[in-house]
Amino acid sequence: MLKEIKINNYALIDSIEMSFKPGMTSITGETGAGKSILLGGLSLVLGSRVDNSKIINKNIKCFVEAIFDTTDYDLKLFFELNSLDYERETILRREVIPSGKSRAFINDTPVNLDVLSKLGNTLIDVHSQNNNLSLLDNNFKYMILDSLANNEKLVLDYKKKYNDLKEIEKEIEKIEQNKLNLDEQSDYNKYLLKEFEGLNLEDIDIDELKDQVKELDNLEETLTISVNVINEINNDGIGINDKLSLYIKEINKISENSSKLESFRKKFIEIKNDLTDLTSDYELYIENLESKDTKSNILKESLDLIYSLQNKHRVNSIDELIEIKNDLLKKIDDHKNFDNIISKLSLKRDGISKSLYTIANKLHIGREKSIPVFIKQMNNNFRDLGMENSKIKIDITKSKELLNNGNSLIDFLFKSNKGTSFNELKNIASGGEISRIMLSIKSILSKYRKLSAIIFDEIDTGVSGIVSSKVANLMYNMSKNMQVLTITHIPQVASKGDNHFKVFKHEDESRTVTNIKLLNKSDRVDEIAEMLSGKKLNKSAKELANQLLN
Incomplete structure (x- = not known):
């Protein structure tokens, strides 16, 4: 309910409350x-564009302030969503x-015009002969039938689920687009991953691999020299091993002559044993090296691939x-998961859609029943409003979507x-007719x-009697059910007001x-007597005014 309005420095208004x-x-x-x-001033707090030509005194600010009692309106969510107390x-200011x-x-918190307007x-709802666009608005048509059908709870449930559906559809669309964008990147990632095939990186010691490759790169030279060395050690009669045996045999003859000689004998035996072990290890190493020759290319390729x-x-x-x-x-793996995510969201979407169709069908049945x-009631009102030949018709069908x-x-x-065909309101109804409708x-x-509170701005123009x-x-x-403010030239309408304001002009210097x-x-x-008879007041006009007021 509109409780108070203040207008300062707007057009011909200095200050009014x-x-x-x-x-x-x-x-x-x-x-x-x-x-x-007055209405123009009010429109400023409804978000209308400012006409600077209406600001007469350019030295002081213009302001319009409207105070509303919002007790009967469920607006807490609106305030919360817009970070308002x-x-x-x-x-509204x-x-x-x-x-x-x-x-x-x-409430003293700066807001943008869109929030103020909403x-x-x-x-408050303003209606004039030139401003009844809400009648042509699709949402308003649904609201009419849903109000008569008592569909409010169903409508709220439907709108919540419909918003959920649209959010899921947006999410699916976004994921599908991301998947499409990543298809080429995924192919490239697969190509990059394929280059790692054959490399068990977790088990590779790069230093050891480098040594193996280096070793095999010089295999021929290693084998040639190593075989010669082993032969020099093991040749019968002339090899180092046999010569050491001969030396030990000779020293045995004199080892008892002194403790020092015995010590030398033991050292020679130790050297021979060490040489035998060393030669055995050397031979085993060469055998293993020869067996690795077949893996040479594989090891080189692995190292080259790593580099x-x-x-x-x-x-x-x-x-x-x-x-x-x-x-x-x-x-x-994430790219593959897109399909799983889309599949899960699609199942959720289908479940919501099924629920929505159930609610939509209930809404449709209620709307159909409310039409007659x-x-x-509209036809009864038409007769009262001097529109006896006017008729309204509502066509309702089901959408597949x-x-x-x-x-x-x-x-x-x-x-x-009479005798004319039904047509859309905007095509055949005059401004006055639309106002009365x-x-x-x-x-x-x-x-x-x-x-909401409603203002009728001279919508009764052209009616009489x-x-x-x-x-x-x-x-x-x-x-009786809502606040009504009416700007009127008709005394019958003015007399019905519980309260009555008069707008007037006066001239100062x-x-x-x-x-x-x-x-x-x-x-x-x-x-009201003046409205009935003009500025000249007379007894009969006052009597009639009293009758209208009483």
């Missing part, structure tokens, strides 16, 4: 008095500083190559004269759901200024 109460408030005034200026009494720059605030238009990989990946150790290999394995109820409002496709069709719809909706009284009654009945006044009972009689 208005306090509002529940029910219906009438705002009247002569043409040109500034009623549209929730207050039951919420203040818009300032235009002398430089022309605009700033917006909610909150402002949730709290090549180190150079390619710009590393210097086996451990670093092992790390690169493991990283390639992980990337390839709504049409009957899930939409953000379910699986219902809804068309509101209208005809204003909106009034009729809002009056019906106010019985089924809590609506008994229709004026019917329009007034509709607005008044609406005000240099300029014309718009002001506003809350009327008491006597003032209201005079104002």
Whole structure:
């Protein structure tokens, strides 16, 4: 509910304050008095663009402040999502500083215009003959039928699950795109990994491998010299081994002559034994070396491959190559996992879709049942609003796909004269007709759901007589369930207000200024009498004004 509005330095307004109460408030005034200026000021806190030509005094800032009671609105989540402090009494403020720059605030916290607009238009709904676009909005059509069908809980459940579905679909799309982008990279990673094939890096000692390759590179020379050496040691009769045996035999003859000679004899025996062992090990080494000759190329290729990989990946150790290999394995494995992730998400998506179709079908059934109820009430209102020949028709079909409002496709069709065909509202209804249609719809909706405060800006223009009284009654009945503010030139409508403001102009020494006044009972009689008869008040006009007020 709008509790208060303050406007300072806007167009012809120097400074005004208005306090509002529940029910219906009438705002009247002569043409040109500034009623549209009042609405223009309010539009600033609803996020409208600033028209700097409306800022008359360029030396002081313009501001508009609106105070709302948000008790009946479920807005805590909105405040939380926008990092705002929730207050039951919420203040929307818009300032235009002398430089022309605009700033917006909610409860003294700076916000961007989009946030201000969303909150402002949730709290108050403005309708004029030139501004009834919500009637043509698809979401509004669904809201009408869902309100009559008492579908609110189903709608909330559907929207939550639908948002979940869209999030999962986005996630699947993102993963599929990433998978597509990584396909080429994956092929390259597989190619890189294939280069590691045949290398058991964890078991390779690079220094040992280098020694083996070096050893085999000089195999022929090693074998030639080694065979000669072994032959020199083992040749019968002339080999070093036999000669040592001969030396020992000779020393044996004299070893008893002194302890020193015995010591020499033992040393020669030790040398012979060591030489025998050494020669045996040497021969075994040569045999093993000869057997490795067949692996020479394999060892060389392994070492060359290691050097090549180190150079390619710009590393210097086996451990670093092992790390690169493991990283390639992980990337390839992760790429394969995309399919598993997509499969799991797809199952989740299908489960949500199935649940959504169930809810959508329930919504559709409720909407179908609510259509005749709504049409009957609309046609009754049309008769009251002087639109006896007007009819409304609602076509509803099922979509094969899930939409953000379910699986219902809804068309509101209208005809204003007998013998004509039904068509879309925007194609055949005039501004005045659309305004009255909106009034009729809002009056019906106010019985089924809590609506935001509503301002009707001269939507009763062009009606008269008994229709004026019917329009007034509709607005008044609406005000029992919601706050209604109406800017009007029609006395029947003005008289229904629980409160009544008059907008007027006065002139000071240099300029014309718009002001506003809350009327008491006597003032209201005079104002409505003037609306009935013109500026010249007479007894009959006052009597009729009293009748309307009573």
